[in-house]
Amino acid sequence: MPVTSCFFLFLFLLSVPLLADDEASLDAVFKKVVSEETPSEVQKVLPVAPASPAPKPVVIVIDPGHGGKDAGAVGFGKYREKDLVLQISKKVALEIKKIMPARVYFTRQDDRYISLADRNLFARRKSADLFLSIHANASENKRARGVEVYYLNNATSEAARRLARRENEMGLPGAEEPLTQGVIARMIQNASTEESAILANLIRENLVGQLKRNYSGIHDLGVKTALFYVLVDAKCPGVLIETSFVSHLPEAKRLANRSYQLSIAQGIARGVKSYFEGAGKRGYNL
Ligand SMILES: [Zn+2]
Known part of the structure; x- marks a missing residue:
């Protein structure tokens, strides 16, 4: 070597x-x-590792329509919208809390009048993630019946315009403040239109599905749009649910029935849960 x-x-x-x-x-x-x-x-x-952000609690405002001097629609002299929707709204809150974590607030919990603007204001003060306005329908056509869910946008039909006029009647500041182009523009601008449409479809699907499982002759009138004052300034996705007609005797009787009210509440709650599950990627954590 x-x-x-x-x-x-x-x-x-x-x-x-x-x-x-x-x-x-x-x-x-x-x-x-x-x-x-x-x-x-x-x-x-x-x-x-950076801590993941704390789960954002979901805040839901439930708005039982009408109240106090505003009875809403009245069917057959005794089926008052304001009473029926308050009973249903309380069940909706219970059903939501059964199936998902949420903070639920009511715009009213008893028979009192609250202006539509104050209902909006309440939702904003609570930083609501969702606004559910619960109503019962009525029509001069005694055969009209069914379930429909609305979100805020230009009215899709004359019937929707008529309904919006009726639902808006009591809450407008000053006797009949007309829905001017300015008010309408503000409505559309403030509305979470896309999210509200998603929410409306999920609630309709779950609500109609739940009722059909338990009752015969359930009419699905679909998702519609109209200019509802109560949905204007809530600053979050919102819908107005016309649960059934007080002007149709069988539906009016059902609306006053606890089991039917419970089915409505369960359907709405499932729709809300589906909405937040789908919205998980936007920061909600159920
Ligand atoms: Zn109403």
Whole structure:
């Protein structure tokens, strides 16, 4: 073997144990440093993953339509919208709380008059994520019946315009403030139209589905749009649910029945839950 090769072999053999020793000693030192530190000190040294944001509590405002001097629609002299929708609204709150974590508030819990503007204001003060206005329908056509869910937008039909006129009647400041182009523009601008449409469809689907499972002759009148004053300034997705007709005797009787009210409440609650499940990516955590 030439002298130079022999020299390099010597260096190599010398370096192996040195490297091994160095690694071993570094290892030992590291272990010692770590083992001498308390767990809290280790946590201070080691990088900590950023904490995930706390789950955002869902805030729901339930708005039983009418109240006090405003009876809403009255069927057959005794089926008063304001009473029926208050009973249904309370059941809706219970059913929502059964199936999802949520803070639920009512615009009214008894028979009192509240202006439509104050209902909006209440939802804003509570930083509502969702606004549910619950109503019962009526028509001069005694055969009209069924379930329909509205969100705020230009009216899709003359019937929707008529309904909006009736629902808006009591709440407008000043006897009959007309829905001017300015008011309408503000309505549309403030409305979470896309989200409200998604919500309306999910509530309709679940509400009609639930009623059909338990009752015959349920009419699905679908999702519609109209200019409802109560949905104007809530600043969150909102819908107005016309649960059934007080002007149709069988439906009026059903509306006053606890089991029917419960089915309505369960259907609405499932629709709301489906909405928030779908909205999970936008920061809600059920
Ligand atoms: Zn109403």
